[in-house]
Amino acid sequence: MCIPNHHPISAPIQPHDGLLEDEMEEPFCNRLEVLPMHPKVSGKSEGFVAVVHPFLWRGHQMYEAHTKCWPCIAEEGIHHQINGRGFKECGPLVAIVAKKDWKLKARKPVRHKKIKDLIERLTVPLGIETDLSSAFLETANFGPWNLLIVDKFPLGMEVETPDQGTIAFPTLRGVLEWSPNFKWCEVDHGAIPFLMNGADCMAAGIHQACDTIEIGDLIWIRDQSHGKALAIGWATMESSEMVASTKGKAVKMLHHIGDELWELEL
Numbered sequence: 001m002c003i004p005n006h007h008p009i010s011a012p013i014q015p016h017d018g019l020l021e022d023e024m025e026e027p028f029c030n031r032l033e034v035l036p037m038h039p040k041v042s043g044k045s046e047g048f049v050a051v052v053h054p055f056l057w058r059g060h061q062m063y064e065a066h067t068k069c070w071p072c073i074a075e076e077g078i079h080h081q082i083n084g085r086g087f088k089e090c091g092p093l094v095a096i097v098a099k100k101d102w103k104l105k106a107r108k109p110v111r112h113k114k115i116k117d118l119i120e121r122l123t124v125p126l127g128i129e130t131d132l133s134s135a136f137l138e139t140a141n142f143g144p145w146n147l148l149i150v151d152k153f154p155l156g157m158e159v160e161t162p163d164q165g166t167i168a169f170p171t172l173r174g175v176l177e178w179s180p181n182f183k184w185c186e187v188d189h190g191a192i193p194f195l196m197n198g199a200d201c202m203a204a205g206i207h208q209a210c211d212t213i214e215i216g217d218l219i220w221i222r223d224q225s226h227g228k229a230l231a232i233g234w235a236t237m238e239s240s241e242m243v244a245s246t247k248g249k250a251v252k253m254l255h256h257i258g259d260e261l262w263e264l265e266l
Contacts, residue, residue, distance in 0.1 A: 096160070097198065097253060098260035102143035109138050118148065121168040122156045127181030128170070142261065152266045153177075159254070162216065162234075169218050172257060175229040183219040185209035185242060185251065187230070192223060195231045200253050203237060203245035213239035221251060231256035 112119075112133050119132055138149035148156030148168075155174035158166050170178055187195070191205030207224055213235050221231040233251040235242070242250035255261055 096144060098145075098255065099143060100260055102260060104147075104264065104266075105141045107138055107140035107149070109136070112137060115139065115148070118156070118158070118168055122148065122170065122174075123178070126170070126178075126183055128178045130178055142264070145261075147171075149266060150174075150177075154261065154264060154266065157255075157261075159218070161218075167218055169232065170220075172220075172229050172232060172255060172262060175220050175232070180220065182210050182212050183217060185213065185219060185221055185235075185239070186224045186227075187221055188224050192230060195221065195253075195256055196258055198253055198256055198259065200249050201231065201233060201251035203242045203248050203250040206242045206250055209239040209243050211239050213242070218254070219251065229257075 135150050140147045146158040147154045153173055154171050157171050158168050161167050185206050186208040187205045217235045219235050220229055222229050232255040233253045237250045
């Protein structure tokens, strides 16, 4: 309850954390008069809170000032992950998945001989045999990823690795087009709905895996029955461990059917 101005409190205010020195000598009611009145929040007036309990209002002001920087800190953290500084999330591996606000930029046609090295890095390690010499080739940026567009379909991508390098790997459309022979694991039907929602792949759902998989490899996930590609992610276990384990995360999600890269229209 507000104390009226004609009934001042003459005793000085005792020191309290968060109060300025000139405020500590002011009468209680005088300090209440200068507190700002704000609109209602959650059905209660902040001005009313200030009148009833000035220390609570002071703490509220300090909390608001302190938390204003949180979005900036979060944005800076994402920027550092994308650019390789502080590249760490859930252990040594990071998964920067496609975002809704990513746009296709810097799209341009390229000659086959200009990106011959990229095509080799994209196909040879996975045992892919394809001839792109007569295809219409383009490159573009999609967020922090570089895309290889083949006949107007994004079939290849370059993404950043946890050790700040880059790796070339087919997109899911590229996997469906080229059917890589290596770096795959198979999951049962129970895991498919979770993968379609962007969840990481748990070891309990994996029944087979390519024996070339090592921790940190970028691999693709296929369904056990039909061998169709479902997702791409970072291996957090070796092939033998992900098949034998009944618990734990085996693949950190990067790209899955239905995400922004899959739905990208060219």
